Amino acid sequence: MKRMVETLAAPNPLRAGIESDRIADPCSVVLFGASGDLFKRMLLPAIWALRLRGILPTGFALIGFARTKYTDEQFRDYCREQLEAFAPEDSKPQRELWNDFAQCLSYITADFKQTAHFQDLRKRLEDNDKRFGTGGNRLFYLATPPSVFPGIIELLRRANLDPRNNEQGWTRIVIEKPFGTDLASARALQTIVQKLFGEHDVYRIDHYLGKEPVQDIMALRFANTIFEPIWNRNYVQSVQITSAESIGIEERGDYYETAGALRDMIQNHVLNLLALVAMEPPVSSGADAIRNEKFKVFSAISPPRHEDVMSMSARGQYGAGSVDGQKVPGYRQEPDVAPESNTETFAAARIGIDNWRWAGVPFYVRSGKRLARKTSEIAVTFKPIPHRLYGESTDAIEPNVLVIKIEPDEGVALRFEAKVPGPKSHIRSVFMDFNYGTGFGFHSPPAYERLLADAMRGDQTLFTRWDAVELAWEIITPVLDVWQNTKDFSFPNYPAGSQGPESAFRFFSDWRRL
Amino acid sequence: MSVNVRIATMALLVFVEEDRLADWARERARILASRHASCVVVLNAAKSEEAPERSEDWVEVGVQGSSPEHVQALAASLLPAGVPRILLWVSERTTSDARFVALAPEMRTILLDSSRACDDASALKDLVAFREKDPENVSIHDLAYLRLAPWQEVVADFFDERAFVEDLFDLNKVAIACGSDAEGYYLLGWLASRLSWEPAGDHTFRPRRGARTIAYEIVRDGAPRRVRRITLDSRATRFQAALCDGDGIAVNLEVTGAKQRPTRVAPLHDVDIASLLERAILHDQLDPVFCEALAVAGQLLAQA
Numbered sequence: 001m002k003r004m005v006e007t008l009a010a011p012n013p014l015r016a017g018i019e020s021d022r023i024a025d026p027c028s029v030v031l032f033g034a035s036g037d038l039f040k041r042m043l044l045p046a047i048w049a050l051r052l053r054g055i056l057p058t059g060f061a062l063i064g065f066a067r068t069k070y071t072d073e074q075f076r077d078y079c080r081e082q083l084e085a086f087a088p089e090d091s092k093p094q095r096e097l098w099n100d101f102a103q104c105l106s107y108i109t110a111d112f113k114q115t116a117h118f119q120d121l122r123k124r125l126e127d128n129d130k131r132f133g134t135g136g137n138r139l140f141y142l143a144t145p146p147s148v149f150p151g152i153i154e155l156l157r158r159a160n161l162d163p164r165n166n167e168q169g170w171t172r173i174v175i176e177k178p179f180g181t182d183l184a185s186a187r188a189l190q191t192i193v194q195k196l197f198g199e200h201d202v203y204r205i206d207h208y209l210g211k212e213p214v215q216d217i218m219a220l221r222f223a224n225t226i227f228e229p230i231w232n233r234n235y236v237q238s239v240q241i242t243s244a245e246s247i248g249i250e251e252r253g254d255y256y257e258t259a260g261a262l263r264d265m266i267q268n269h270v271l272n273l274l275a276l277v278a279m280e281p282p283v284s285s286g287a288d289a290i291r292n293e294k295f296k297v298f299s300a301i302s303p304p305r306h307e308d309v310m311s312m313s314a315r316g317q318y319g320a321g322s323v324d325g326q327k328v329p330g331y332r333q334e335p336d337v338a339p340e341s342n343t344e345t346f347a348a349a350r351i352g353i354d355n356w357r358w359a360g361v362p363f364y365v366r367s368g369k370r371l372a373r374k375t376s377e378i379a380v381t382f383k384p385i386p387h388r389l390y391g392e393s394t395d396a397i398e399p400n401v402l403v404i405k406i407e408p409d410e411g412v413a414l415r416f417e418a419k420v421p422g423p424k425s426h427i428r429s430v431f432m433d434f435n436y437g438t439g440f441g442f443h444s445p446p447a448y449e450r451l452l453a454d455a456m457r458g459d460q461t462l463f464t465r466w467d468a469v470e471l472a473w474e475i476i477t478p479v480l481d482v483w484q485n486t487k488d489f490s491f492p493n494y495p496a497g498s499q500g501p502e503s504a505f506r507f508f509s510d511w512r513r514l
Numbered sequence: 515m516s517v518n519v520r521i522a523t524m525a526l527l528v529f530v531e532e533d534r535l536a537d538w539a540r541e542r543a544r545i546l547a548s549r550h551a552s553c554v555v556v557l558n559a560a561k562s563e564e565a566p567e568r569s570e571d572w573v574e575v576g577v578q579g580s581s582p583e584h585v586q587a588l589a590a591s592l593l594p595a596g597v598p599r600i601l602l603w604v605s606e607r608t609t610s611d612a613r614f615v616a617l618a619p620e621m622r623t624i625l626l627d628s629s630r631a632c633d634d635a636s637a638l639k640d641l642v643a644f645r646e647k648d649p650e651n652v653s654i655h656d657l658a659y660l661r662l663a664p665w666q667e668v669v670a671d672f673f674d675e676r677a678f679v680e681d682l683f684d685l686n687k688v689a690i691a692c693g694s695d696a697e698g699y700y701l702l703g704w705l706a707s708r709l710s711w712e713p714a715g716d717h718t719f720r721p722r723r724g725a726r727t728i729a730y731e732i733v734r735d736g737a738p739r740r741v742r743r744i745t746l747d748s749r750a751t752r753f754q755a756a757l758c759d760g761d762g763i764a765v766n767l768e769v770t771g772a773k774q775r776p777t778r779v780a781p782l783h784d785v786d787i788a789s790l791l792e793r794a795i796l797h798d799q800l801d802p803v804f805c806e807a808l809a810v811a812g813q814l815l816a817q818a
Contacts, residue, residue, distance in 0.1 A: 012673045012674055012679070012682075013682070013708050014666070014669060014670035014673055014705075014708050014709075015670050015674075016803075017707065017801075017802065017803035018612055052781050053781075054664075054667060054780075054781060058671060058778075058780075072693060094763065096758050096764045096766070096779045097763070097764050097779055097780075097781055099779070100652060100778060100779035100780070130691065133675070299610070
C-alpha cells in the first residue's frame with residue numbers, strides 16, 4: 001500500500017490551541033542493531049508505546065539494520081513477537097493498530113562494513129520519504145556495541161547520509177553510552193562524529209537522565225524557594241550520591257570486563273546526578289542553558305593528582321555471597337569473566353567542586369553491583385546545630401538530611417529532630433517522607449520513551465553534550481590510570497549482598513546504610 | 515472538623531445530585547485522589563444529612579434538602595485550608611442550581627459533565643447561560659468537551675497534509691454521529707470557531723468571508739457520551755473518521771474522492787475520565803478554545 005503524504009509546512013488551523021501530545025516531527029528512524037537485546041527489550045516497546053499514545057507522527061517509518069537475516073515480513077513478525085514478550089500487559093499489539101503500524105516497519109540485512117548496504121539504506125530512506133511522508137528527516141540510532149560506532153559513522157558518510165547531504169530535512173544521530181572507553185577513545189570517536197554531525201545533531205543517550213525523579217531534581221531546586229538559600233557551603237556539610245544495585249553483571253561479562261563500575265556508572269550516571277545537584281540555576285529551561293550550567297560544574301572539578309587517588313577513592317570486587325536469601329557466585333565466577341580479573345564492581349570517590357557555592361563541601365559518590373540493596377539516591381547532609389539547647393545528655397542530635405530518592409522509591413525525604421512527647425526533653429530524629437507513588441499515582445513512562453520522543457522532536461535537554469562528556473572523562477582519568485596500573489590483590493574484597501568493601505569506609509565512615 | 519490529611523495536593527469537593535450517579539462520581543474521585551493525593555469531600559444530595567461517613571482522607575455527607583447557604587457552610591467546614599479546591603459537579607441541572615452558584619466562588623477549578631446526567635443539550639444550554647453571566651471569573655471545564663480531544667486530534671490529522679489544506683477552506687458539509695447531543699454541538703462549535711464560520715440558521719454555517727454555506731447535521735448514533743463518526747465533505751473530497759468495530763480503541767481514517775488515500779487506522783487515545791479531570795485540574799485557567807467552541811455551540815442551540 002502506498003501512502004503519499006506531504007506534510008504541512010503552514011500551520012493547520014485545527015491544531016491551534018488543541019491539547020495534543022504529538023510532539024515528534026515526521027521521520028524515519030534507522031535502528032542499527034535491530035536484532036539485539038536493547039532494541040527488543042527497550043527501544044521497540046518504547047516506540048510502540050509512543051505510537052499508542054499518539055506521539056509518533058503520521059509520517060513515520062522504522063528501518064531495522066542489523067546482521068541477522070530477515071525479510072521485511074520476518075522482521076515485522078519478529079517485532080510483534082518481541083512486543084508480545086516485552087511490552088507491558090496493557091500495551092500488547094492489537095490487531096488493527098498493529099497491522100497499520102507494521103506497514104511502517106522494514107529491514108535491511110546488513111554488514112556494518114559494507115558500503116553497498118548503506119547505499120541500500122539511503123535508497124530505502126528516499127522511498128520512505130515518498131511512501132510515508134517522512135519529509136527527509138532521519139534519526140540514526142546506534143544500538144550496537146560501541147566498537148562498531150566509528151565504522152557505521154564512516155559508512156554513513158560514504159553513502160552520503162550525513163546532514164550536509166540532506167537538504168530536505170534533518171539528520172540526527174543517537175549514540176548509546178558509553179561514549180568511548182577512556183578520554184582518548186572518546187576524543188577519537190568525537191573526531192569521527194563531528195566530521196559528519198554538528199553538535200546539535202548528536203544525541204548522546206544516558207537513559208538515566210530520562211528517569212522522572214532525575215528530571216525532578218531541578219524542579220525541587222528551582223520550583224521552590226525554601227531549598228536554594230541553604231543549598232551551598234554555608235549550610236551543607238556533605239553530599240552523598242549512591243547508585244547501588246543488588247544484581248550482578250548478569251550476562252554482560254564481556255562488556256563489563258572492559259568497563260568496570262567507574263566507567264559504567266560513575267563517569268556518566270553519577271556525575272550527571274552530581275551536576276544536577278550542584279549546578280547554578282540556568283537562565284531558562286532550554287537545553288543549552290541547562291547544559292551550560294552542568295558544564296560549569298564539571299569545569300570546577302579538578303581531576304585528582306595520581307598520588308592522591310588511593311586516599312580519595314576506593315574500589316571493590318564482589319565475591320560469593322548471599323542476596324535476598326539466595327546464594328550467588330562471585331564476580332570472577334561469572335560467565336565471560338577472567339578468573340584473575342582486576343575489574344572493579346564497586347567504585348567510590350570523594351569529589352570537590354572548586355567554586356563559590358561548593359568550596360570545601362565534599363561530594364561522596366559510590367556505585368556498585370551485588371550490594372545489599374538496590375538504591376539510587378542523593379543525600380544532602382546539612383551542618384550540625386551551632387549550639388545545643390535541647391535533648392538529654394544521652395541524645396545524639398543528628399544533622400538534617402534531605403534525601404532525593406530515585407530508585408526503587410521515588411520521592412523526597414527530610415530528616416529533622418523532634419521532641420519526644422513527655423516530661424523529659426528527649427530529642428529524636430523523624431522523617432518527613434514524600435513518595436511520588438502516593439503523592440501522584442502516575443506510572444512514570446520508561447526513560448527510553450521520553451528520550452526517543454525528545455530526539456525525534458529535537459530537544460537535547462536530557463542528552464549529554466560533548467564538552468561535558470570530555471570533562472567527565474578528564475575527571476576520572478587519573479583514577480582509571482591508577483586503578484588500571486595497580487592490581488588490587490585484595491579482590492574480591494566484599495561479599496555479595498554486603499555494604500561494599502571496607503576500603504570505602506576508610507576514607508568516609510558515614511556512608512548511608514544500604 | 516476538616517478531613518484528616520497526610521499528603522494532599524488538592525481538595526476535591528464532589529457534589530452528586532442523584533443516587534444513580536453517586537458510584538460513578540465516587541469512583542472517579544477515588545482514581546483522581548490516587549493520582550494526586552487529595553482529601554475528598556462528597557456532598558450527596560440524594561441522602562439526608564446524618565453524621566458524616568469518614569475514612570482517612572475521605573468524608574461523605576448527605577445534603578438532601580439543604581439550603582445553598584448550608585451546603586456552602588458545610589463545604590467550608592469540611593475542606594482543609596491551604597490546598598487548591600476543585601469542585602466536581604454531577605447533576606442534571608448545572609449552573610442554574612443555586613447550590614452550584616453558592617459553591618463556585620470558593621473553587622479554583624470547576625469540573626462538570628453536560629452529558630453525564632442527560633443525553634440532550636439541556637445541561638449544555640445551562641452552561642452557556644452561566645458563561646454568559648460570568649465570562650471571566652470561574653475556571654470551568656466540561657468533560658463532554660474534554661472527551662473530544664482524541665477526535666479533535668484525528669480530525670486535525672487529516673489536514674496536516676499540505677494537499678488537503680485547500681479542502682479545509684472548501685468544506686460544504688459536516689456530519690457528526692454521536693450518542694448524546696453535547697458532543698455533537700461541541701465538535702461543531704470547535705470546528706466553526708477554528709475555521710471562522712458563523713451560524714447562519716437552517717443547519718448551516720457561513721464563513722465570515724465568503725458566500726458559500728456549510729451544512730451540518732448531528733445524528734444520534736452509538737453510546738451516550740461517545741462520538742461514533744465524523745464526516746467532512748469538500749467539493750472534491752470526503753474525509754471520514756469512524757470508530758473501528760470492536761472495543762473502540764482505534765479509528766479508520768478514510769479520504770475518498772478526488773484526492774483519495776489508502777485507509778489508515780489510528781489509535782483513538784481514548785482518555786479515561788480521571789485523566790480528563792486531571793488535565794483540567796493541571797490547566798487551571800479557562801481554555802480559550804473551549805470558550806470559543808462553547809460560544810458557537812450556544813449560538814447553534816439558540817437557533818435550534
